[in-house]
Amino acid sequence: MKARIIGTGSYLPERIMTNFDLEQMVDTSHDWIVARTGIKERRIAAEGECTSDMATIAAQRALDMAGIKAEDIDLIVMGTITGDYPWPATACIIQAKLGAQNAFAYDLSAACSGFLYALSAANDYLANGRGKRALVIGAETLSRIVDWTDRNTCVLFGDGAGAVVLEAQDGESGILSTHLHSDGNYLELLYQPGFGSRNPSSPEGVDARLPYLKMQGNEVFKVAVRSLTDVSKEALDANGFSSADVGLFIPHQANLRILEATAKRLELTEEQNFINVDKYGNTSGATIPIAMDEAFRQGLLKEGDLLLSAAFGGGFTWASALIRW
Template sequence: MIRAKITGTGSCLPEKVLTNFDLEKMVDTSDEWIVTRTGIRERRIASEGEYTSTFATQAALRALEAAGAKAEEIDLLIIGTLTPDFPFPATACIVQQNIKAVNAACFDLSAACSGFIYALSTAEKFIRCGQAKKALVIGAEVLSRVVDWSDRNTCLLFGDGAGAVVLEAAEGDHGVLSTHLHSDGNYWELLYQRGCGSRNPASQKNLDDRLIYLTMQGNEVFKYAVRAMGEVGLEALTTNGLTIGDVSLFIPHQANQRIIDSVGKRLGIGADRTYVNLGRYGNTSAASIPIALDEAFRAGRIKDGDVVLLDAFGGGLTWGAAAIRW
């Protein structure tokens, strides 16, 4: 059987660090309040002249180097993002130019924080059906540009960065075992960016009304996230005849420590088998899982034959999981 096997990982984060103590000077909050409720201590923020494509490019190059692959060998390049450089062209096309992936078909995919899982699932299908042999899948965000820095309910949550994987067609039982995607558009208003689309286009009034920034009903999102991530995680395992005990490492979307803990409890996966970097980076949306995956692999947390479970939830509402045998 042909599977899509991860042969390289990479990530890139801004150098600029914004700590909770920095935020105390900007909005009415405190380090203790933020850590207690979210688990976040600091996040990385893009500097002037840095864009989503900046971090996506570097993450891609590092993944290619790790895979021992050349950019011209890539025939599919997908970026999961809700903060592209421009509404169009796709940021994937900009990254294509940057890394010289001249033979790749390129597009962006929007599924908010589930974006990387959706992009991974799409690339895996291309490989399984024989339409691609080597794919580059990236999750990349510069959320600091769509966050209202006067809103303490949201500004403390998000950070910037990118992660990437190289997928290659391979025979055998190693690779992406299955992916599982779900959506519920009935609740799209719980988490969305109000402005800059066709409904509320760029205008001085919409700028004055702060519609360019994202808005979230955090408590409602929390409830849906815990249930959905728990269910789809079990779905991925059950589909492949796996049990919780078979999982070597669980990498959930890094949104909130309480969500991660609650999902782990539902699944029966303890902290010792869960990779968390939320405290250092905050919620990087579609970038969070590939950044964590790259860190975990380079730290020796993932070894040949390990079963890795990826699990995400985002605006839309969207959620998804992937079971991978390394």
Template sequence: MGNSFLSKAKITAIGTYAPERVLSNFDLEEMVDTSDEWIFSRTGIRERRIAAEGEFTTDLCVAAVQDLMKRYDKTVDDVDLILVATSTPDYAFPSVASQVQARLGIEDAGALDMNAACAGFVYALQMANSAITSGMNKKVLVIGAETLSKITDFNDRTTCILFGDGAGAMLVEYIEERGSFLSVHMTAKGEGGIHLYRTGLSNQMNGQELQNSGYIVQNGREVYKWAVTTVPCGMEKVMEKSGSVLEAVDWFVPHSANLRMIESICERSGFPLEKTLWSLEHFGNTSAASIPLALNKGIVEGKVKAGDRVLLYGFGGGLVQAGILLEWMV
């Protein structure tokens, strides 16, 4: 792809939302055999947000878009495609995207949910860029949202300490000049799906019986090993396709799975941790929402500025990965 990569899509706004209820490490001490020191030293997480009993992924999506509209004085009534990245839809069908369309009163838009787990938001951004650059769409709403607390076993101390709920949204619009997207990369290793899953209609994978609990099941050690060995290679591929080098990146925004994992990825790739953004300390692992939450935090804190080169990199269940090099233009 190199320098010939063409984008006619520009990110014009960002918004986020997290539920009001806070579940701290100290709260978890009362629920399972763990401690604040143990959790923080191994994950970097101090607290996470938990959706209310009657609050679902669609609600979080709508709130994130409302935040986007308010902050950037944007309207979404003329959006012509809605993409929602989530592993926790309100229903098997209808899609969350179609419910967002109805709730926001968007009259003439396609609506599609995407399931790429923790890489979902980056995958959805790639699809938005493709749809706009191809001329198929002009204005796309991209949302990453999860209510992982509803599929987390709070008796399992290995997973309940990790996951939280949240949402992030971006508006992607057509631009006559060169767009925000400089290069992309995506890949999958489906044989590793056995290490991170939630059962559905089938209770077998690769000939093995699955734990049919309806909750998230994760082999953290295997997922960690896969991520820290393959993500640095993926980062390099994104940069190669842009005709640039990792040293030219101003901010790295990986999926906020675990701070120790992020530290290892930075160490192996040679990218400075001080130029890396994450959202896990106060939100936990929010899967498809973690990258927009982290990027938004960097914007609010005055770190990310117009003209900066930002590398987004998602990775997770599938096992899937997706990276985008952006020029932040907002």
């Protein structure tokens, strides 16, 4: 029994923020951003538009593709670091919006690896015969936690949501394996300092930048490339495949330089390496399901193809999944 992806969906906000828009906000330039990140534009959520709004649309589109009703879902698991509230889980809000009254729902926090962590959890649940169908979502509203005066970080991130429907099936297609890792020693290279129990909100004496994410980009880059390469090889080795067997590689869309360096180390061709970071920026846990939906709808993923996916995020966390489409 394997958990097979039977539907994909995504949602991107209407507002497009280009690099030229950012030139009017911070000391940067289009050429500077493209040279260092490959990003040309990103999507920004509208005023009043929150993570559950975007995730619900992406989820409904995945359900529609799968031909599944919301009440047929047994589990909703959501990878996010920008939920509607600190608690309850945004997955519960999505459950209510969809009318998925037969599902239990929870959020999972693993930063940019959140979708693959959530996919692994749902896969284990279905493969063990505990349910028939699951909805796995990655969604972020990173524009709400970005410091728009910090040119080193604000140019990187965008908003969006992606989702897949999993169904337990017999056969060759489905999730072949997932591989999860973390190392908390790297915490301060990429994190959001406030507002948790360590740095709680307070009426007085609060650093106005505490809610914003912090990143030491050069150090993150070094660890990210190594970790993405190693965890991708781990997935291939575990299943007896090589890079040449991969139909499509969908990595977390963080930075074009990271994606190209990882693909080179894995000896993947340009045709194998799916990239859309230029259009959407880094949407954290949403990048992989958005890319899956885009690739599938473009005809780049066909039945029987071998899909390799890998992610790296704050924590540090990193993960991979090998999927027979």
